[in-house]
Amino acid sequence: MEPFEMRCIECGKAHDMQKPAYACTSCGNLLEVRMDLAAARERASKSDMRKRPISVWKYREFIPVAKGSKIFSLSEGGTPLLRCDSLAEELGIKKLWIKFDGTNPTGSFKDRGMTVGISKAKELGIGTVTCASTGNTSASLAAYAGLASLKCVVLIPEGKVALGKLAQAVMHGALVVSVKGNFDQSLDMVMRSSEKLGMYVLNSVNPFRIEGQKTAAYEVCDQLGGVSPQYLYIPVGNGGNSAAYWKGFEEYESLGLATGHPIIRGIQARGSAPIAHMFQKGTNNLVPVKDPDTVATAIRIGNPANWKKTVRAIRKSGGSATTVTDEEILRAQRMMAQHEGVFAEPAGAAALAGLMKDLEQEGVDRSAEVVCVATGHGLKDPDTAISQTVKPKVIEARVEALEELLRGGRS
Numbered sequence: 001m002e003p004f005e006m007r008c009i010e011c012g013k014a015h016d017m018q019k020p021a022y023a024c025t026s027c028g029n030l031l032e033v034r035m036d037l038a039a040a041r042e043r044a045s046k047s048d049m050r051k052r053p054i055s056v057w058k059y060r061e062f063i064p065v066a067k068g069s070k071i072f073s074l075s076e077g078g079t080p081l082l083r084c085d086s087l088a089e090e091l092g093i094k095k096l097w098i099k100f101d102g103t104n105p106t107g108s109f110k111d112r113g114m115t116v117g118i119s120k121a122k123e124l125g126i127g128t129v130t131c132a133s134t135g136n137t138s139a140s141l142a143a144y145a146g147l148a149s150l151k152c153v154v155l156i157p158e159g160k161v162a163l164g165k166l167a168q169a170v171m172h173g174a175l176v177v178s179v180k181g182n183f184d185q186s187l188d189m190v191m192r193s194s195e196k197l198g199m200y201v202l203n204s205v206n207p208f209r210i211e212g213q214k215t216a217a218y219e220v221c222d223q224l225g226g227v228s229p230q231y232l233y234i235p236v237g238n239g240g241n242s243a244a245y246w247k248g249f250e251e252y253e254s255l256g257l258a259t260g261h262p263i264i265r266g267i268q269a270r271g272s273a274p275i276a277h278m279f280q281k282g283t284n285n286l287v288p289v290k291d292p293d294t295v296a297t298a299i300r301i302g303n304p305a306n307w308k309k310t311v312r313a314i315r316k317s318g319g320s321a322t323t324v325t326d327e328e329i330l331r332a333q334r335m336m337a338q339h340e341g342v343f344a345e346p347a348g349a350a351a352l353a354g355l356m357k358d359l360e361q362e363g364v365d366r367s368a369e370v371v372c373v374a375t376g377h378g379l380k381d382p383d384t385a386i387s388q389t390v391k392p393k394v395i396e397a398r399v400e401a402l403e404e405l406l407r408g409g410r411s
């Protein structure tokens with residue numbers, strides 16, 4: 001086998017990695033990159049990988065970008081795995097960590113995939129890149145497209161993208177197109193028009209995006225000293241990141257670089273939960289949600305493009321998917337912020353909300369090692385944060401007024 005191959009997830013048909021492709025030309029299912037593990041192990045053993053600081057490109061040997069190709073990087077990955085003792089005590093569990101991927105350069109995990117996807121796009125000689133997005137993908141794509149001097153067109157659902165994300169896409173110089181419809185409709189438009197319009201798609205249907213995102217799982221294992229956690233809680237929208245994490249854990253274990261792999265618990269917002277519904281009903285077919293809705297706009301998705309990949313990944317891990325309400329998400333968001341100093345956007349807090357719900361229902365071993373992925377930064381969505389917090393107290397510009405306030409008097 002070649003060091004890397006691109007194959008259909010369903011029929012296994014090989015596709016040329018040096019041509020833009022997302023779906024199988026025979027059966028229409030998504031494509032994935034497969035790595036020759038023996039050759040990868042050999043490459044890694046001959047490199048100084050172990051000495052490199054953690055980051056996406058630490059794992060260069062496991063990423064399918066050609067050797068001489070230019071890498072377009074903003075120094076992504078290497079995000080903290082925070083031990084959360086205060087929160088763990090509050091919830092009554094032993095070992096809890098948050099993988100805070102909101103600390104990536106543009107504030108979400110998307111940068112892991114985008115540094116790889118954009119480097120690959122340049123390798124392929126692409127001129128224009130595109131995506132549909134609930135916000136973070138567009139912010140990240142716009143930044144990396146700017147870095148690589150590529151034209152960038154992003155489609156976003158009108159009125160449903162958090163302010164910070166919109167500001168980023170505009171600031172980085174993308175052509176931002178607001179679609180009178182939802183994310184699913186926008187992605188459908190992108191997929192149907194990209195070839196005709198000569199645009200390379202960098203949604204998570206792009207297999208190279210997943211190859212960048214899988215490094216988060218490698219990092220978690222490295223940060224835990226070469227072992228996998230027992231549980232990984234992760235928000236699920238379009239299903240790319242959960243599939244990428246599983247790919248990373250599986251590969252790292254097979255490469256002999258980590259012991260074990262986690263049970264994956266995919267968390268969806270109740271109003272946008274077609275994958276969780278599949279697990280609840282035990283079915284093998286996705287029934288899309290027509291009008292998805294949730295305060296966690298990043299995962300406001302009713303027809304996840306990666307559903308097959310992620311359902312397989314979650315099942316293989318021995319895990320499942322479930323739902324949380326908007327109230328549960330917002331409560332988890334406040335708890336992370338107030339106990340651990342981690343300000344995540346609502347979608348980024350969904351994983352913890354899922355863990356809290358499982359704990360209430362005694363659905364998880366309290367002595368297990370649990371990692372929750374906080375996928376995006378809270379500053380992305382200031383409106384939601386401000387709307388649920390107490391308004392600042394207003395006082396006169398006098399010390400006495402402050403004293404009075406702090407003593408519990410009138411402000």
Ligand code: F0G
Binds near residue numbers: 238239240298375
């Ligand atoms: N968390 C955040 C903060 C996200 O932005 C997304 C997806 C997810 C979780 C879900 O990840 O789609 O791979 O299952 N955001 C996409 C976007 C859809 O357009 O920014 P997924």
